[in-house]
Amino acid sequence: MTTTLVWSAIAAYIAIALFVAYLSRKGKQDNMESYFLGDRKLGGFVSALSYSATTYSAFMLVGLAGLTYNGGVGALGFELIYLMGVSLVAFFGPRFWVVGKKYGYVTPSEMLGDRYNNKHVAIIVAISNCLFLIPYSAVQLSGVGYLLQGVTNNAIPYSTGVIIATVLALIFSYIAGIRSVAWTDSLQSLFMIIGSTLIVIVLINGFGGLSGFFEKIETSQPELMTVPGNGYFSFLTFLGLTIPWFFFSISNPQVSQRLYMPASLKSLKTMLMGFLVFGFIYTIVAVVWGFSATLLFPGLENPDLATPLVLSSELVPPILGVIVMVGIMAAAVSTIDSILLTLSSLFAKDVYGNLKKNTTDQMQLRIGKIVIPIIAILAYLFAEMELSLIAVLSVASSAGLIVVVPAIVGTFFWKRGTAAGVLSSVTIAGLIVILLELFQLKPLGLASGLWGISISTLLFIGVSLVTRAPEAKANEFLSYISEALKKAK
C-alpha cells in the first residue's frame, strides 16, 4: 500500500465526514438535553448505526482478529456471548427511556443519584466512569497510530496517526454535540461493515470458497476449531473475558446513555434490532478475518500485526485494503468521540452540577464544552506517553465498569437498594479491580472482572440490607415505570 494512496483515502474520509457533520447541525444546541441527547429525538436507523459504531472500536479488526489468530474459535464465542448480553437492552432499554423522559435525566449516573436519593452516588459513579474510560480512549488513539504506521511501513509516524484521530474525534463531537457524533458515526459504521465484509468475501474466494476455507483450517490447525483448543481459551480465561463484556450494554455510559436518546419506543426497538444484526455480521467478519490471517501468515510473534499484514497481502486489492484501513480508523474515532461527549456530560452534570451550588443548565453546558477538549488532550497525552498504568486501566475498563452493574440492576428491580450500598460497592470493588490489574493477580485463578462483579454484588446487597432505603423515591420511581410501560405497550 503506497503512502500516497493512504493519504488520499484519509483525506477523502475526512472531507466526507466533515461534510456530514456540518449537515447534521440542526436547531440550536443551547441546552444540555439538546447537545448531549439530541433533544431525545434520534431516529431508529441513525440510532442503530451510531450505537454500532460506538460499541465496535478498532478492537474488532485488530484485537478480535488477533484473538482468533491466537486462540481460534473461542474468540467467536467470546464476542457472540457479548452480543447475547445486549439482550439486556430489551429489558433495561424501555425502563431507562421512560424515566429519562419523565425526570429529564441526561446521564446514567444522574439517574442513579436521583433514584438512590443521594448526590454522592452520582459524583462517585461519574468519576469512576471517567477513571476507566479516559485510558480506554487513549488506547483507541494509539490503535490508530500503530495502524497507520503498520500499513505504510513507518511512512506515517505513530504520532501523526494519534494526532489525526484526536483532532477528528474532537471536531466530530464539537460541531453539533451528539447530532454530529450520531451522523458521522452512522457514516463510519457503514464504512466499517461494507469494507470489511467485501474483504472477507475476497479472502474466502481466494481460499476456494467456504468449504475450501474451512478445509484448510481443519487440516492445518484443527485445534483452532475447538475450545480450549490450543489452551489459549481455558474455561476460566473465557469466563473472565466474557462476564464483564456480557454487561457492557448497561455498564458502559457511552452506550447506556444512548437509551435516553431515541425519539420513541419504536426507534429504541429499531436501534436494538439493527445493532444485533450489525454486530452479528461484523463479529463473523472479524473472526473469519483472524482465521484468514492464520492461514496466510502462520507463526507471527505479535498477533496484532495480523491485520496490517492481511491488508497489505496480495490477496487483497490495494484499493479495498485502503478502504478497510480507513474503516478501522473510523471505528476508533467513532468510539472516542462518543466517549468524549459522554464523559464531558458526566463531568458537567454530575460532578460540577453537584459540587457547585445553584448552577444553571447553561452553565453546565458551557462547562461540558470546555471539558471536551480537555479530556481529548488528556487522552492524547496518555496515548503519547504509553504509560504502563494507562494500559492497565484500559484493560481494566470493562472489569472496572462492571462494578456499577448491581447498582443499575437495583435501580429498576430492587426497592431495598441504598445509596450506601452503591457507594461501597462501586468504590471498594473498583479499587480491588485496579489493584488486581496493577499487580497482575488472579486469586483462585479468577480474572479481575469476576472479582469485581462478585464483590460489588455482595457489598451492594449486604450494605443495603443494613442501611435505610429511600422508600418514597423508590416506590414513586418504580410504580411510574410499571404504569408507563403498560401504557406504552
Added chain:
Amino acid sequence: MKSNELKWALSILVIVLLAYVLPYTLLTDIMKWYGSFLVWIVLALITIIINYFLTKDWGK
C-alpha cells in the same frame, strides 16, 4: 418484571448457559466447522429472534 418478560429472560439465560457449556463439554473434540463454530452462531441467532419477539409490540 412482567411474566412475559420473565419467560423470555429465562430462555435467554438458558441459551447463554448452553453457549458456555456445550463448547467446553460435548464439542471439545469436534475440530470441524459444524462444532463450536456453528453452535455459537446458531445460539446467537436464536437470541436475536427472541429479541425480535420481546420488542415486537414496542411503540404500538
